[in-house]
Amino acid sequence: MFLELFDPAISPHTVHLQVYSYNDLIGQAVRKTFGPLARPLEPLARDLERRLLIVQGYLHSDHSARIGVTLKRDGTMDLRAEPNAQTGRLVRRVVRKLLRQARALGAVAIPPMLQIAPPGRGFHSGGTFPMSASPAAMQTDTLGRPRGWQRVHAVDATVLPDIAATTITFTVMANAHRIGWEAAELT
Secondary structure, rough: OOOEEOOOOOOOOOEEEEEOOOOHHHHHHHHHHHHHOOOOOOOHHHHHHHEEEEEEEEEEEEHHOOEHHHEEOOOOEEEEEOOOOHHHHHHHHHHHHHHHHHHHOOOOOOOOOOOOOOOOOOOOOOOOOOOOOOOOOEEEEEOEEEOOOOOOOOHHHHOOOOOOOOOEEEEEEEHHHHHHHHHHHOO
């Protein structure tokens, strides 16, 4: 199930929450939490598994960490995490909102279980070479062509100027279709 939070007190952008019911990963997480007591507490673990939901949240790229890329002289790339100071504050606001809505949701968030994934861990990545009508270095034109290139087109999420918190698959597909269509008209 998807939950979309539209609350300007949290963010001017949508916050996207994906809710998952039981799967084997939940069982593994419960047993890992119990550590050496997992076997003696097996009945409790099974009861918890049936009641637990996992919520995976996504923030707009304005509120998320970035990954910096530097091309080194030897031709290799150096990747470095660039944390965003807003991330933790915004996540805490989301958790407080979920706690205030516990009765309406029929579920209670468990803040100590919260995990914020490190930069690059997730499925909504992109914006590496954002499109621009007047591309600068490390940008592409509106056909996904890196500056100075005419026959190379990036058509995935790397060309999106920012990444929405919501699912991006259809946006990426529509943009790739547009780029392909417009590029074909040029030839």
